[in-house]
Amino acid sequence: MNRVIGAILVCGGAWLARAGDTPASLDHEAPARTFASRQSTLAGALSARIAAAQAGAVIEIGAGVYHEHLRIDKPLTLIGRPGAIIDGAGSGDIVEIAAEGVTFRGFTVRNTGIDLEQENAAIRVLAGRATIEDNVLEDVLFGIDLRSAPDCVVRGNRIGGKALDIARRGDGLRLWRSDRGVIENNVLHDGRDAILWYSSGIKVRGNRSDDCRYGLHLMFSDDVVIEDNTLSGNSVGIYLMYSAGVEITRNRLVRNRGPSGYGIGLKEADRFSVRENLITGNRVGVYLDGSPFTTKQPGVFTRNIFAFNDIGVTFLPSARGNEFTDNNFIDNIDQVAVSGRGALTGNRFWKGERGNFWSDYTGYDRDADGIGDFVHESRTLFESMTERNPEMRLFLFSPAQQAIEFVGRAVPAVRPEAKFEDEVPRMRPVEIGFAKAESGVRSMTLAATAFGLLAIGGGVLRAARKDGGP
Amino acid sequence: MISIEHVTKRFGRGRAVSDVCLDVGTGDSVALWGLNGAGKTTLIRCVLGLISFEGRICVGGHDVGSRGKRARMLIGYVPQELSFYDELRVSEAVVFFSKLKGLGVPALDAVLGGVGLSGHEAKRIRELSGGMKQRLALAIAMLGDPPVLILDEVTASLDACGREEFVSLLAGLSGSGRTMLFASHRVEEVASLAKRVAVLEKGKLERVQSPFEFASALGAGTVVHLVIPAAARERAMAELRAGGLVPTLNGVGVLVGVDAARKAAPFRLLAEAGVPVDDFELLREGGHGTAHGRKEHA
Amino acid sequence: MIAAAIHSGIQVTSGAERVPPGLARNVMTISGRELRDAVRARWFVLYTLAFAGLGLAISLVSATATGGSGLASFGRTTAGMINLVLLVVPLMALTAGAGAIASDRERGMLQYLLAQPVSRLEVLLGKYLGLAGALLSCICLGLGACAGVLAWKGMGTDPAAVLWLAGLSFGLALAMLSCGVLISTLAGRASVAVGTAVFAWLTLVFVSDLGLMAGAMALRMRIEQLFALSVMNPLQVFKMWSLHAADASLDVLGPAGLYATEEYGKWLHALFAGCLLAWIVVPLAAAAVTLSRRSPI
Known part of the structure; x- marks a missing residue:
């Protein structure tokens, strides 16, 4: 039934296309003999099908490039077959969903306009209960933009931004006053932000964001669950502002190194927990500014790995009431820093018998209970120097730094105040279910590298000795 | 060349x-x-x-x-x-x-x-x-x-x-x-x-x-360097002086200037007096004082 | 009869005058001998053992500290290695270079060598290359052993970073060797040369950095001035370059590093290469001039 309608529409479309003299249409001289799924570049073909469809209909669209701007104003299910491409030809929005209960699945949507004022989007959703699934969005200013669209599902989409500099890009994903949605298994790259505005009760799960500005940004959005996402190479991984009741669990926050470069930033956030995240290679692992905002509930940080960040955790003086237990602090250049001059009073790095693992702990464990016999105190002269004069970090890793540390230990007069204490430091890292990275392959190449270097060194020796023989 | x-x-x-x-x-x-x-x-x-x-x-x-x-x-x-x-x-x-x-x-x-x-x-x-x-x-x-x-x-x-x-x-x-x-x-x-x-x-x-x-x-300026055991040196000096020669002591023996044609004279004198001579060397004497050159460093 | 025996040992090309070997051949001959001498020397063995031993200690400690989590991007290992290289390699190269000419001159060997059909430049380059070979061997053995331990412990250290570190260490060694050789040609006695080399090492490793730190804080130096001054120090260049190679950026070094990355971008490698190259070529050239002007006795 649908196919018949499609064929008729295609014939009409072909005639229209000729009249409009679209150059691309010249390649397809005999539209009448072509089946709909083969057809392409038919202006208005999809719109016509939508117009002709009844509410609740399922429309399958075959392969082809459709230069169209769609508006879906009735509850339809649109399914793009492989190769179904909707091209916005570089202007305006492309798909607008204006009715509740629309499903839009399987399309490639590409080439929006670049007007930031108009917020040109690939898919704009203006009504609730939409399902946007398995689409590929390419070369788009805004990707999926939900405006007052509650109960939507955005799942399995791949959203690629335009090759513009960051100031001229749009958000890959934006929710505006759209509660109770599910954002799942999407991949975003080269966009500006994935951002939630005034949208509560959202589940953000299993998404991936690379090379964007904010991997995930919450503004005034409460009771959000953020789980199993991978946010890497963004300017900032996750940034919570003015949001409460957020659970951040099992995410990977890797190498987010923009100008601020936080793995997780928390500004005036409240009732939050941060558990079992892998936070590595960021400029700042966790950045705490005025969080928790109220003192109703402490900020919970447990079983996270803070590794190889420039700074593990940065506290602004306004951040009080956080508890860090059972975290691994591994080789962050600065494990914990206080921005500006201030102490870490009001934040705790141990609770009862639960402390953290510190890779720079120098004590030992004579009674073998897994807890170091001495308090872990952080006080290094160089660190306190660089916190006051950040440009001194230029001398990091140099023997001069060692010399300064040595002076700091040897001369009590210049020894800085201890920044914080952990009375029950762990001797061994907490085992956290994260994969052992991809070290297998690397170990082999590393072994090969080792062998190569040894071979060069040994070869030179051999040559030298052999040449000398009588 | x-x-x-x-x-x-x-x-x-x-x-x-x-x-x-x-x-x-x-x-x-x-x-x-x-x-x-x-x-x-x-x-x-x-x-x-x-x-x-x-x-x-x-x-x-x-x-x-x-x-x-x-x-x-x-x-x-x-x-x-x-x-x-x-x-x-x-x-x-x-x-x-x-x-x-x-x-x-x-x-x-x-x-x-x-x-x-x-x-x-x-x-x-x-x-x-x-x-x-x-x-x-x-x-x-x-x-x-x-x-x-x-x-x-x-x-x-x-x-x-x-x-x-x-x-x-x-x-x-x-x-x-x-x-x-x-x-x-x-x-x-x-x-x-x-x-x-x-x-x-x-x-x-x-x-x-x-x-x-x-x-x-x-010819006129040859010096004979005589290596003489320490104990016998003083006696050798005395004998050579008595024979009309002008000896001087050095580290291991005695230097004595002789005429080129009479280089054996000191040996004869010492042999007659029973002074042992272990070794000898012929050195040249320049016009300016003593020149002994067992090791001449440039 | 004796003369005849001596003559028969050599094929004499009678008549036509033989042409002396070219620069490259003589340099190879001399460098081969120098290398052989160097790797037999006590200093070489001691430095190599110290370098490899400390490097292994760092590798093992960092492998334990990360608890075998297999995570490693930029961490204690690389930082520790850089630190180790900064301490050991310049000292080794400077003292090796300082011994090259001065002690030969003192013992009359230089005079004897130069009485042969060789030029002074050949002697200098030959000695330089020979010692460079010994240093290369030391660096490769040390870092190779460390990489082996890291691989065995399953650390995710980036092999490329290790190779970069090895290459840059060699670059640093060449620069320091040039300085050492220059000191050697200038110094009157071998002991003076070695003393001066140790002093130069102290200056480059500690004094200049600490002085720059103090100066920067006291004079409220601008970041670009601070960066420009620190690039003068080949040790800093080595450090920044290895960090850049391991991390693709310098922002780990704070505002000054950020400034460098933003200001120079892709040219940063060229800048570093230029600085290091200048530290290799200029002292060596100065040493060549000094050697050609000075009497070898």
Whole structure:
């Protein structure tokens, strides 16, 4: 039934296309003999099908490039077959969903306009209960933009931004006053932000964001669950502002190194927990500014790995009431820093018998209970120097730094105040279910590298000795 | 073969070599004779291009200043004392210098055998005696059979026996059209090796003589160095004075000046008095006080 | 008869005058001997053992500290290695270079060598290359052993970073060797040369950095001035370059590093290469001039 309608529409479309003299249409001289799924570049073909469809209909669209701007104003299910491409030809929005209960699945949507004022989007959703699934969005200013669209599902989409500099890009994903949605298994790259505005009760799960500005940004959005996402190479991984009741669990926050470069930033956030995240290679692992905002509930940080960040955790003086237990602090250049001059009073790095693992702990464990016999105190002269004069970090890793540390230990007069204490430091890292990275392959190449270097060194020796023989 | 034209070498305000002109033809053999500081070694260093100087020196037509490598290619050089990497084996040293002279790997047996070092290939240089080192240096100098041989007081650090051996080795080389220039302070070396003697005084080339002229000019000024056991020295002094000679004590014995024709006189005197003489040496005396030259350092 | 025996050992090309070997051949001959001498020397063995031993200690400690989590991007290992290289390699190269000419001159070997058909430049380059070979061997053995331990412990250290570190260490070694050789040609005595080399090491490793730190804080130096001054120090160049190679940015070094990355961008490698190259070429050239002017006695 649908196919018949499609064929008729295609014939009409072909005639229209000729009249409009679209150059691309010249390649397809005999539209009448072509089946709909083969057809392409038919202006208005999809719109016509939508117009002709009844509410609740399922429309399958075959392969082809459709230069169209769609508006879906009735509850339809649109399914793009492989190769179904909707091209916005570089202007305006492309798909607008204006009715509740629309499903839009399987399309490639590409080439929006670049007007930031108009917020040109690939898919704009203006009504609730939409399902946007398995689409590929390419070369788009805004990707999926939900405006007052509650109960939507955005799942399995791949959203690629335009090759513009960051100031001229749009958000890959934006929710505006759209509660109770599910954002799942999407991949975003080269966009500006994935951002939630005034949208509560959202589940953000299993998404991936690379090379964007904010991997995930919450503004005034409460009771959000953020789980199993991978946010890497963004300017900032996750940034919570003015949001409460957020659970951040099992995410990977890797190498987010923009100008601020936080793995997780928390500004005036409240009732939050941060558990079992892998936070590595960021400029700042966790950045705490005025969080928790109220003192109703402490900020919970447990079983996270803070590794190889420039700074593990940065506290602004306004951040009080956080508890860090059972975290691994591994080789962050600065494990914990206080921005500006201030102490870490009001934040705790141990609770009862639960402390953290510190890779720079120098004590030992004579009674073998897994807890170091001495308090872990952080006080290094160089660190306190660089916190006051950040440009001194230029001398990091140099023997001069060692010399300064040595002076700091040897001369009590210049020894800085201890920044914080952990009375029950762990001797061994907490085992956290994260994969052992991809070290297998690397170990082999590393072994090969080792062998190569040894071979060069040994070869030179051999040559030298052999040449000398009588 | 070697032409030295108006060579002057200044050290600070002083002149170590002053306007020396000397031509050494092919097959000629010239001894440089003079006191310590007369400029013998300095002149040799100039010829080797080791130090800068005013004037011009050519070896085989190559200016040692601008074409030093070509010039040194024609020269075999034996220093006063071979100082080279102590840890190197004899064979390694020979191979090394052979490569530097653009030769292939030499037949070690022949090279070392010629100077009596067969069987010492595997020894390290530090294990060699002074005489062996000098013979190694000679073997190295002779690599590639260079037309010019330059020797700088090569026997100065050898004992009497080693010296004699070495000089005879050199005497064997001096024929066959080879050009030699050597510094020495030993009459017997000059007599057996030189065809001409260039006498240097205070950096100036005073005269060039035949060995015969040289020896007779030197006649009046011979000094005999007698090695005498410590206990007998005072007695020897007394006996020599009684015999009309003028002895002076030195570290291991007595120096006494004699007429060239009466060199045996002190021996006779001492033998008659029963004073033991362990060893002796003939030294030259210049016009300016005592000159004893067991080891003359430049 | 003896003469005949000597002559027979050598094939004499009679008549035509032989041409002395070219620069390259003589340099190879001399460098081969120098290398052989160096790797037999006590200093080489001691430095190599110290370098490899400390490097292994760092590798093992960092492998334990990360608890075998297999995570490693930029961490204690690389930082520790950089630190180790900064301490050991310049000292080794400077003292090796300082011994090269001065002690030979003192013992009369230089004079004897130069009395052969070789030029002074050949002697200098030969010695330089020979010692460079010894240093290369030391660096490769040390870092190779460390990489082996890291691989065995399953650390995710980036092999490329290890190779970069090895290459840059060698670059640093060459620069320091040049300085050492220059010191050697200038110094009158071997002991003076070695003393000066140790002093130069102290200056480059500690004094200049600490002085720059103090100066920057006291004079409120601008970041670009601070960066420009620190690039003068080859050790800093080595450090920044290895960090850049391991991390593709310098922002780990704070505002000054950020400034460098933003200001120079892709040219940063060229800047570092230029600085290091200048530290290799200029002292060596100065040493060549000094050697050609000075008497070898």
